[in-house]
Amino acid sequence: MIPLKYNVRNLRVRWVNTLLTMLGTGAIVWSSCILFGLVEGLQHSMKVSGDPLDVIVMRKGSTSETNSGIELTTAEKIPTLPGIARDEKGRPLAALELLNIPVVERVDGSRTNLIIRGIDPVSTELRPDFKILEGQGRMLEPGKGECVVSKNLAKRFKGASLGSELKVGEREKYRVVGIFSAGGSAAESEIWVDRKELEQNTAREGITSSVQVRANSAEDLAALKQTIENDTQFKLAAISESAYFADQSRSSAFLIVAGTIIAVLLTIGAMFAAANTMYAAIRSRTREIGTMRALGFSRFDLLISFLGESVILCTLGGLLGLAATIPLSALTYGTSNFNTFSEVTINFRFGPIVMAVAFVMTLAMGVFGGLFPAIRAVRMDVITALREV
């Protein structure tokens, strides 16, 4: 086989061409990785949002908490059901929660819908990843007009930073007393207030959106679901939390499809860039190719050598593109949840999808970009190639 150093040194000798191609392929890998990193962040937020023993109780037929409504008298019976887990204080881990989706102004002056969640004191217990960030205030106290805001939203919305007053519509206003994180879950796209205050402020007394429940065990979970769905006093939908969030993540499927189409088109573009570089490389080394064929290297040896060179070239670009995504780990992107039409924030996540995208794109660029130039090299007539000056 032709030694790899032959290809590596040729790439180094033609360093301007090599660098330009690396920058081109790197930029394409970089932009695709950002897109898929955000998709991965969205999927991760939905994945971590679901605990296997948790169920969300909603009105039958509701597709999300935002279009669910349960009469308060019915909802208040759910925490009394057997099989519900309890916290250290003995309180049942069942929280009535009310959602409001007002229009709120972003710091840039644009306006969007945002989820404001009215919570019960045990709501935080049902989200084990929930925590007030160190040095970023405290948990809200019920009945005091306070709210806590996720770290993703605090910088994106007017009046959402710690100590500010968040005004929502005509009647609602809350003082921001804490900034929280929730392990990258869907809660990081929300602002939390006291449920009873939200009821009053939105004139929705006597109703709640959902009840979040944690069962003691898998058996209790099955029994609870059975009771809530079939008992005549409830007749509600009890959906496991993981299934609920999996359904909510349908919007990411669109992003994946769109992202894949964009990535494929960009990759094809990069293949031409790589092919162009390799054609130029092979043209300038015609006599070397003839010499190696004369010395006894086979057409297959040459094919592998030039394909390898193309793959090395694109891999360098791919690594550059991947490295350029590292500073983006703090990137947060806001978009609309197609189910709730509210703002959902996505953290860029450098995980297996991003790595796989970079790997596949790089390999495709290298192999398909190098294939035709390499075929041209192996099909050269030895005598003609040797005559090349």
Added chain:
Amino acid sequence: MGKEHSIELRNVTKTYKRDEFTIPVLTDLDLVVPEGEFLALMGPSGSGKTTLLNLIAGLDNATQGSVIVHGQDLGGMSDGEITRWRSENVGFIFQLYNLIPVLTAFENVELPLLLTNLSKRKRRDNVMTALRAVGLEGREDHYPRQLSGGQEQRVAIARAIVTDPFLLVADEPTGDLDRKSAEEILSLLQQLNKGFNKTIVMVTHDPEAAQRASRLLHLDKGKLVHDEVRNNLEEGVASS
């Protein structure tokens, strides 16, 4: 086929097609080259000498007739077979040296050995032996651009002999060298022919270079027009 006849061409014709025209390059050529001969091919441009060299080296196929080298009929071999045959039996020396610019002298000489199953250590020994034989010991880490033309051609000769082929083919090996370097290269070729019994076929325009060969063939318009066996080998070596 005995090996006393290293190269045997029988009724060899070579034509090229250019559009609708058929251009004859070699016509009905017969040639026998015994093992250990140093053959110089001369003739005007277009006489067919390089084509003849390419046929003998297995780089080209005859249109008609047979080319038998070291007992092997080259006409019946596939592309893969003839590629392997070349790597085992032929050493190439080119006018412009044809070294790989990004590889050092050592790595250039090592190239043909990468097609063998020799260990790294054995390859190193063989490369150093070849470099010593051409007087370039100590230059193994130099790149071609760091060597003179004569030294580059010496590296190319080391590359040609490193696999110990029975046949060396040289296409104008002194065509790009000054007289002193050319003399050195020709002396080296004579030593390889005399000392190691290498069969050498050399194309040259230079009558002085041709004087170093043990046999001189003249071609014109694709035919052998003059065949002269010389006895000046000792003289050639002495004058180097």
